[in-house]
Amino acid sequence: MHDLQAVHAFVEKHRRRRQSNKVLHGHPSPVHWLEKDVPMRDVLQAREQANRAIRKQVNLYVGTPYCLPTDPDRCGFCLFPSEIYTGHRQLDEYLGYLEREGDMFRDHFAGTELASIYFGGGTSNLYKADQYPRLMDVVRGVFEIPPHIEVTLEGIPQTFTHDKLLGMKQSGMNRISMGVQQLDDELIKASGRKQTSEQVYRTLESCDALGLPASVDLIFGWPNQTLEAMVRDLEAMAATGITHITHYELNVAGRTDFFSKSERRTPHDGRQPGDVPRGQSGPRVVWLHAGDTIRLRAERRRAREYVSV
């Protein structure tokens, strides 16, 4: 094998060589491999030794897979795996499984430093106020939680209450992320979600009163959404003083209700984007025109002033 000096000399010599494609099959490229028989055990040992010297940091994600049933059974746009929430016993049982999983992974993560914790889903704010300390204890059972790291819990507007937010804060969670998607109470109905803008504002007020920084998710390109509605939502959320907005472009795909509706009404069947087929059952779903999408992109540039996408 080359000694270290030779490797440095090689890298230095070739550093400025023009490359058309930086994706290599191995590093360095196989054309520079000289020795044919490198014992794999030595390579793995050297790698393990080098890994031990590296400070390991983990961004931990703890999922809760349950969601309130909507009509149809899950939010019309959602591509995430989820199970239907049936009641608190389900969550108690799930916490028990998380605790057992923590026991299984404790040794594996010994000495690993946590950089952040995110409780997502599904819907992580279905727990009762007194279950959040138990959720945090699952993590504490495996990791030392350094002070000042970001600990976020994500949820939906209608199941945040002041008591729950207090329970979250007291358990050590220090940031809330809320899936708002749309502030317009009529537009949100297209997804089957039962939430109101009033619940969004009430949650943000509670976060503010408790000193919990909050972030919201919004989706643009939504059925029947106009540019004005999109900008209105962005401005309304920015005006509340929240710390962050994540602005997603609607992805219509997979086995979602939105996708099955869009398939029925694509231009292949002779309809124009924006038309609603007669007799369509369920929520009225109208997709934006292609021109609107282009204008939406332009609007996004404007929105960047206060949005991270």
Ligand SMILES: C[S@@+](CC[C@H](N)C(=O)[O-])C[C@H]1O[C@@H](n2cnc3c(N)ncnc32)[C@H](O)[C@@H]1O
């Ligand atoms: C894990 S998901 C859902 C979180 C939470 N259960 C909720 O419903 O608000 C996180 C975010 O992804 C975004 N998202 C989910 N499906 C999407 C889609 N099809 N297109 C664009 N954004 C999507 C939504 O903004 C959502 O808040």
Ligand code: SF4
């Ligand atoms: S959008 Fe959120 S609440 Fe709705 S089904 Fe997906 S994960 Fe569950």
